[in-house]
Amino acid sequence: MAIREFGLKGLEGASTRSIAAAAGTAMSAITYHFGGKEGLYLAAADHIAAQLGEDMGPALDQSATLAGGDTASARAAIHAILGRFADKLMQADSESKSLFIIREQMHPTEAFDRIYGGMMGQMLETLVQLVCIASGDADEARARLLTVTFIGQIVVLRASRASSLRLMRRDAVDAALVDDLKARVAANVDAILDSLIATRQEPR
Amino acid sequence: MAIREFGLKGLEGASTRSIAAAAGTAMSAITYHFGGKEGLYLAAADHIAAQLGEDMGPALDQSATLAGGDTASARAAIHAILGRFADKLMQADSESKSLFIIREQMHPTEAFDRIYGGMMGQMLETLVQLVCIASGDADEARARLLTVTFIGQIVVLRASRASSLRLMRRDAVDAALVDDLKARVAANVDAILDSLIATRQEPR
DNA sequence: GTCTATACTACGATAGAC
DNA sequence: GTCTATCGTAGTATAGAC
Numbered sequence: 001m002a003i004r005e006f007g008l009k010g011l012e013g014a015s016t017r018s019i020a021a022a023a024g025t026a027m028s029a030i031t032y033h034f035g036g037k038e039g040l041y042l043a044a045a046d047h048i049a050a051q052l053g054e055d056m057g058p059a060l061d062q063s064a065t066l067a068g069g070d071t072a073s074a075r076a077a078i079h080a081i082l083g084r085f086a087d088k089l090m091q092a093d094s095e096s097k098s099l100f101i102i103r104e105q106m107h108p109t110e111a112f113d114r115i116y117g118g119m120m121g122q123m124l125e126t127l128v129q130l131v132c133i134a135s136g137d138a139d140e141a142r143a144r145l146l147t148v149t150f151i152g153q154i155v156v157l158r159a160s161r162a163s164s165l166r167l168m169r170r171d172a173v174d175a176a177l178v179d180d181l182k183a184r185v186a187a188n189v190d191a192i193l194d195s196l197i198a199t200r201q202e203p204r
Numbered sequence: 205m206a207i208r209e210f211g212l213k214g215l216e217g218a219s220t221r222s223i224a225a226a227a228g229t230a231m232s233a234i235t236y237h238f239g240g241k242e243g244l245y246l247a248a249a250d251h252i253a254a255q256l257g258e259d260m261g262p263a264l265d266q267s268a269t270l271a272g273g274d275t276a277s278a279r280a281a282i283h284a285i286l287g288r289f290a291d292k293l294m295q296a297d298s299e300s301k302s303l304f305i306i307r308e309q310m311h312p313t314e315a316f317d318r319i320y321g322g323m324m325g326q327m328l329e330t331l332v333q334l335v336c337i338a339s340g341d342a343d344e345a346r347a348r349l350l351t352v353t354f355i356g357q358i359v360v361l362r363a364s365r366a367s368s369l370r371l372m373r374r375d376a377v378d379a380a381l382v383d384d385l386k387a388r389v390a391a392n393v394d395a396i397l398d399s400l401i402a403t404r405q406e407p408r
Numbered sequence: 409g410t411c412t413a414t415a416c417t418a419c420g421a422t423a424g425a426c
Numbered sequence: 427g428t429c430t431a432t433c434g435t436a437g438t439a440t441a442g443a444c
Binding site: 142 | 216303306308310328346351352355360361388389394395
C-alpha cells in the first residue's frame with residue numbers, strides 16, 4: 001500500500017513507480033485517480049485519520065459517558081484511553097501508519113492537519129479534560145503538560161524504538177512487552193495523580 | 205551542513221548536489237573525501253555522536269561521582285541527567301541532529317550503532333543504574349522500563365512535536381516551555397519513585 | 409586536492425492507444 | 427478507465443583538466 005511506502009521513505013523519498021508496482025497497477029493510474037503524488041499522499045493521510053477514528057472512537061465515547069465527574073472514574077477513563085492507544089500504536093500492522101504520522105510530526109504539512117483535526121486531537125483534548133478532573137484541579141495548562149508526558153511514555157516505544165529496545169534488552173515489540181509497558185504507564189500515572197492530589201490537600 | 209540536509213530529508217531524500225551547494229563546494233568533493241553519499245551520512249552520524257558526548261559527558265561523570273549509593277543522591281543525579289538531556293534536545297541548533305537520530309530510530313542503520321554505541325547508550329545505562337538505586341530495588345528489568353518512560357516524557361516534545369505544541373496551545377518550543385517541561389518531568393519522576401518506595405515498604 | 413564535464417539511472421507527469 | 431511510451435528533470439558517480 002501507499003501508506004507503507006510513504007511511511008517508510010516519506011513524501012519525497014517514496015516513488016510513485018514502486019507504489020504502483022506494489023499495487024499491481026500502472027503508475028499513471030495514480031495521476032488519474034489522485035491527481036499526482038501529493039494527492040495520493042493526502043489520500044493516505046485521510047485513510048489513516050479515518051482508521052484511527054474507527055479504532056479510538058469507541059474508547060473515547062465510552063470515556064465520555066463513563067467519566068461522571070468524580071476523580072476515580074476519570075482516572076479509570078484515562079487508563080482505558082492510554083491502554084487502547086498503546087495497543088493501537090504497537091499493533092504490528094500500524095507500523096507504517098505510525099511512521100507516517102511521526103514524519104508529519106517533525107515537519108507538519110496539510111496531511112498533519114487532516115490527521116490531527118480528526119480523532120487524534122479529539123483524543124488528546126478528552127485526555128486533558130479527564131486529567132483536570134482526576135487531578136482534582138482546574139489548572140488546565142498543567143493538565144495539558146501532564147497529558148503530553150503521559151502520551152510520551154507510550155509514544156517513546158515507537159518514536160525511539162531502537163533505543164528503547166536496546167535499553168530493555170529486547171529485540172522486538174511483542175505482546176508481553178506492550179502489556180508490561182501498559183502496566184508501567186498505568187502505575188506511573190497513578191503515582192503522579194496521587195502526588196498531585198496529596199500536595200493539593202496538604203497546604204491547607 | 206550535511207546534517208541539516210540529512211536530518212530534514214533523510215538519507216534517500218537528501219541530495220549531494222544541494223549539500224555541496226550549501227557547503228559552497230563542488231559535489232564531487234563529497235565523493236573524494238567521504239567516498240560517496242553514504243560515507244558522508246556515516247560521517248555525519250559520527251559527528252553527532254561526538255558532539256553528544258561532549259555535551260552529556262560532564263553530566264554523566266558528575267553523576268557517577270555524585271551518586272554514592274544512597275537513594276537521595278541517586279535521585280538528584282537522575283534529575284540532573286534528565287534536565288541536561290532536555291536542554292540539549294530542545295536546543296534550537298540541535299533540531300537537525302534530533303531529526304537525524306529520530307529517523308535512525310525508526311529504521312536503524314549502521315549510523316545508529318555509531319550514535320548509540322557512544323554517549324547515548326552510556327547515558328541510558330547510567331540512568332538504569334541510578335533508577336535501581338533510587339527506587340531502592342535491584343529489579344533491573346523494571347528499572348529499564350522505568351527509564352524508557354522517563355526518557356519518553358522528554359523525547360515526546362521532539363518526536364511528537366506538532367501534536368504536543370497544539371495540545372499545549374503553543375506555537376514554538378521556547379525556553380519557558382522547556383523549563384516547564386523539566387519541572388513537570390522532575391515532579392513526575394519524584395512521584396513515581398516515591399510510590400515505588402512506599403509500596404515496597406508497606407507489604408512488610 | 410578541487411572543480412568541470414559527462415555518463416548513466418530513476419523520478420514524476422503526460423500523451424495517446426485500447 | 428487503464429496501460430504503454432516518452433519527455434524533461436534531477437540524482438550519483440566518475441573521468442579528466444587544472
